[in-house]
Amino acid sequence: MKKERILKEYRWGGKIVVIIFFVMMVWITPTMEGLSINIENELKVNPLQNEPNPFKDKIFLKMEAGKVQVVTNEIVPLTIKLLSHGMTIKDIQYPGLSHENISIAGFGNPVQKSETINGILYEVMEFKTEIFAKKEGDFKLGPARLECILLIEKGKMIPSPRDEKTAVETYFGALESHSLSLESDEVSLRVIPLPEKKRPVDFSGAVGNFNFTLKAHPQEVRLGEPITLRMTIGGKGNFDAVIPPRIEKGMDFKAYDPQVNQREGIKIYEQVLIPQSEAVREIPGIRFSFYDPGKKEYRTLYREPIPIKVLKPDVQEARQVSSASGLEIRDIIDIKAFPGRLKKKGDFLYKKRGIYLSPFFPPLLFGLILCIHKRREKLKTDLRYALRLKAKKSGKNGIEESDRILKRGNPIEFYDSLFKTLQEYLGNRFNLPSKGMTGNVVSEVLKSKGLDEEVLKKIKNLFIECDQARYGRFRFEKTEMEKTLTAFKEVFHSLDRERRW
């Protein structure tokens, strides 16, 4: 995006000077070398396709085949060169070409170098690939085409000298971009058929210069176990046309289709074979035939048979018996030597009664643990609840203790215990400080909480009786102590039933 505005135009020294104000977009990208600054070049890119290449002596495309006459399936190197002299080129695309009846591999990474032609030093960008023809005949390859961007001095159609200029200077300088489409000449290729003379019987179309190795693993197996046969073909040539030999299914082996693994300059076939009997002693020798275009002859590589050992299967010894019906009986595995766990007939676990009770235990346990956990949580979080429980417990214990003392018949001890129980119980029950609690204090507090008058009265009387027994000269008989305890129990039970506090 560029916005420009002419600010001023004036004449100076016979020349017209124009001052231009503009805004431009700049992309700054961090790279390994530092920062890359790319300025969007809004300059118009003029295509030169419809015009003859005015720089054809300075920039041109050349295509070369390694051979002009080949046999079918023979691999031929093909090179496409972009040659330039004194030009600034950018955005070079990969070349393309028409190749009817000819297979072409993909181009590798281009290589840059220099080449002198007729005394002129050219910069060369070289694209290499390989081709082969599947049928004989005369073919035309190409022309190859390549697109690129050429930088030319503005308005002058003079190519910019190839000296370094900054991107900003280039922008402000007199350069403009032109897209350029280059075309090479066609290349003729004559494909002749493979010779019939001395062609091996097992030849399957492989052309090149190959080597061949054969391996089997393992070489000692039990009957029924697999052996992997690995055939490795390496060298130079047309690997697509390579069909290596394989062991066919027959009497000796059960053979599976081979698995193929192809890399640069190597092709590996792995075939699984299963020997069919213990009498099989070897994997037969294998031949691999190919046509060597360099030597112009067929060649056959032979690999010797691979010895193998087939052992008996790993089962107990089987016996062969003909059946009463006369059918041939296959061997079965021998009997069991030990009886195992002899259990009562039909005695399965699902018939036992206990199995139907057992499902109840886990959920019961879970329920129990959950209840305990919930109760603990409530005791931690619900203070009122916790105090109520504590009060109940202390009240009960206090009543029991007082009862015991009553039976012993010690009034002072009895009223002491009862008083302490009363304090503790009411303190926990209503969240009041138990120490220093008296009848009056309790009455006032409990009245404000809306306690029943009857119960309030009983509590007050209990405090009075306790004080009288502890500090006064009153002597309480057993019947009176029992009445007091009963009154306390009534208070305890009625308060315990209350859920308001």
Next chain:
Amino acid sequence: MVKKRARFLNKLAPFFFFLLFQTSYADPGMPRKPENIFYKGNQYYEDSRYDEAISQYLLLIEQGFESGPLYYNLGNCYFKKGNLGEAILHYERAMRIMPSDRDLKFNYETAKSFVKGDLIESPEPWYMRVSLLFFKEVSMDILISYLAIIYSFFFLILILRIFFQSISRLFFTALLVLTLTFMVGSLSLYEKIVSIGREAITTAEKAKVRLEPFESAAAHFTLYEGMKVRVLSFKGNWCKVAFSNKKTGWVETLSIELI
């Protein structure tokens, strides 16, 4: 002191002799240990005396014992005699107890390969196929144990969740996995239990399956020795069976035997 010891020993002597008598002398009239009957049967088998071997093994069964190896050996004996139906029947019984035994599977498949006629397996519902995929080779008792463990784990995880609130994602995933496994296992167990007393093997060489339970009824299809059928109901000397490809009909009870 020495005299006292001597008198004591004299009193004990008859007791010791009695014990010795019991352990060293095998009174043929006394019942033999089940294992010994089994070994005896094995001995007959080794000597290729299959009828005697069968009688020993059957004696154990009559005494109320059973085990996977016992049925397996019986199956072998019948197979050697050429009695395909009985062989497959006992292999099937052994499968209920030791379904993952490789030797048993091999012999069972070998025997099945001799069964005449087409053994067309009817396609089972998808949930049965899923349950069989996991639990086909697990016996009933072991499957019950697995289910009990899964069930207990389920509640154990619930209990752990009470104390470890932070493991929510793991908790739900574990519960889901356990629930699914339990469901699939229960389905498989149900199928195994239901099949008891409901499956039979054709022991006759050929048995015509008729449309109705009488001799003159039209024959629907033929069962060959060793074929497995599902028993649907009984009526007198006949029983209604379903064959693998969902054909049903009536066959004489004597021609088949329940697994």
